[in-house]
Amino acid sequence: MKRLASFTLALALAGGSAGLLAGCDKTDGATGGTAEIAAKVNAVVIPLAKVNRRIEQGIKQQQPNAKLSDLSPIELAAAQLKALDALIAEEILLQRAQREQIQVTEAEVEQAVKRQIADEGLSEEDYRKKLKEAGLTEEEFRVEARQALLVSKLQEKLKAKVPAPSDKEIEEFFSQNKEQFRLDRGVSLGIIAVDPADNGLKNDAIGEAQAKEKIAKIAERLKAGDDFATVARAVSEDIQTAQNSGDAGFFSEDVLRQTFGEALAKRFFSMTEGQITEPIPGSNGRLYVFKLTGKRTEAIEPKLDNPEIRKRIVDLIRQQREQILVAALQASATNDARIENYLAQRMLDNPVNFGSARPAGSALLPKAEAPAEAKPAEAKPAEAKPAEAKPAEAKPAEGSR
Numbered sequence: 571m572k573r574l575a576s577f578t579l580a581l582a583l584a585g586g587s588a589g590l591l592a593g594c595d596k597t598d599g600a601t602g603g604t605a606e607i608a609a610k611v612n613a614v615v616i617p618l619a620k621v622n623r624r625i626e627q628g629i630k631q632q633q634p635n636a637k638l639s640d641l642s643p644i645e646l647a648a649a650q651l652k653a654l655d656a657l658i659a660e661e662i663l664l665q666r667a668q669r670e671q672i673q674v675t676e677a678e679v680e681q682a683v684k685r686q687i688a689d690e691g692l693s694e695e696d697y698r699k700k701l702k703e704a705g706l707t708e709e710e711f712r713v714e715a716r717q718a719l720l721v722s723k724l725q726e727k728l729k730a731k732v733p734a735p736s737d738k739e740i741e742e743f744f745s746q747n748k749e750q751f752r753l754d755r756g757v758s759l760g761i762i763a764v765d766p767a768d769n770g771l772k773n774d775a776i777g778e779a780q781a782k783e784k785i786a787k788i789a790e791r792l793k794a795g796d797d798f799a800t801v802a803r804a805v806s807e808d809i810q811t812a813q814n815s816g817d818a819g820f821f822s823e824d825v826l827r828q829t830f831g832e833a834l835a836k837r838f839f840s841m842t843e844g845q846i847t848e849p850i851p852g853s854n855g856r857l858y859v860f861k862l863t864g865k866r867t868e869a870i871e872p873k874l875d876n877p878e879i880r881k882r883i884v885d886l887i888r889q890q891r892e893q894i895l896v897a898a899l900q901a902s903a904t905n906d907a908r909i910e911n912y913l914a915q916r917m918l919d920n921p922v923n924f925g926s927a928r929p930a931g932s933a934l935l936p937k938a939e940a941p942a943e944a945k946p947a948e949a950k951p952a953e954a955k956p957a958e959a960k961p962a963e964a965k966p967a968e969g970s971r
Contacts, residue, residue: 608654608913611661616654618913624653627704647917647924654913659900664717666903667724674719682715688800728895735887743883744874751872751879754822757838758864760798761818762788763808764857773805785849785857792846798861807856816861838862 608618622638625646629636638646687697701711735743744751766781768774775784784805791801802816811818826835834850841847841862850858872879917924 608650608911609658610908610910610912611658612665612908614661614665616657616661618650621650621654621657621913623704624657625649628653643924650913651917654911658909658911659904660717660721662903662907662909663721663724663900665907666899667720670724670727672720672723672727674716674723678719679712679716682719683712686715725896725899728899729892732888732891732895735884739887740880740883741874743887744872744879748872751882753866753870753872753878754824755866755869756820756822756826757862757866758820759818759838760802760816760861760863761808761811762798762802762806762816762859763811763852764788764805765807766855766857769807774807781857782849785859789849789859792859798846817863820864839865839867841865 606618607615608621609616626636626638629638629640641649687694698708701708706714764775764781764785766775766778768776773784775781788801788805792798799815799817802812806812806816821829823835823839826838830838831853837847838860843862843865845862847858847860850860852858870876874880
């Protein structure tokens with residue numbers, strides 16, 4: 571098994587943004603004395619098994635055959651602390667949503683589950699298989715979906731209070747960031763990639779022959795009318811764009827030339843929006859199918875009376891304010907909660923082996939300790955800090971990528 575790179579671990583622990591199926595966990599609040607406790611948020615127990623499950627599910631998104639035993643003791647301890655921090659932050663907001671009597675209907679849960687399955691590009695069979703791999707029943711998955719919706723509704727309720735920026739604020743923002751709103755000539759692309767290297771992915775094409783066979787089948791599906799975004803999510807071997815349904819974003823003309831070469835850059839400009847290419851070999855050994863999703867044939871100088879530029883400024887200002895309010899909500903909810911971080915205290919008490927927190931082999935449930943033996947960390951809200959939310963900076967215009 572290849573050594574897991576640190577960047578892969580960081581991606582795996584980036585919270586629940588990768589989707590419900592990646593982040594859902596089977597949780598038994600009444601652990602009795604059979605499962606080691608990682609933390610408590612008020613009266614709610616977070617078992618260490620749940621922490622380890624979150625880590626392994628995240629790792630498997632990057633390398634399907636990976637497991638916890640591939641991590642060194644130091645990597646595992648760091649991952650456990652980070653994953654537990656995220657779980658504590660999620661539980662804090664869930665309890666705040668419940669306290670504010672946020673409601674979620676069964677119809678909303680059903681819609682969220684169906685949307686998640688569609689976004690993952692899963693068949694009904696794959697969906698049930700993925701639940702089984704996670705050790706979940708469909709009902710337990712629905713509980714996770716409901717909880718995610720509760721937190722989302724809580725945050726949306728707060729964001730609704732953000733006022734629209736004034737004309738003066740918009741003008742000041744534009745004058746301070748004018749050059750970032752230049753709209754260059756370029757195209758927006760969708761990408762499906764097949765890599766002959768061994769990437770450890772599901773349905774991975776290994777070797778040139780398998781890669782050519784796979785890309786040919788993809789081209790046939792698209793020619794038959796299959797949805798490009800759905801196919802990209804399901805089979806593309808470029809992880810980042812696959813997670814975005816194949817969307818690779820906007821490429822300025824200069825970037826197109828540098829990335830794909832002069833000939834292919836010219837071809838993109840000659841295509842019509844929605845057109846899909848045949849399989850094309852890349853200079854990096856990969857094989858690609860491209861979809862032209864947008865085209866700007868002339869550069870546009872930044873002017874505030876441009877509706878597109880004005881809307882982007884309004885959106886950026888609102889996003890900054892929303893992020894600050896969400897961070898303030900997390901801080902306020904954390905301040906109100908009683909947090910007991912048993913895992914952190916065990917590591918402090920046993921710096922040599924980090925409290926013997928390493929599972930044996932691929933087992934997700936470590937050797938049980940009696941909860942009474944685990945010294946809780948002193949209940950200080952600051953000890954369970956959520957990831958700091960930084961206000962969004964003014965992003966370069968699409969054309970400047």
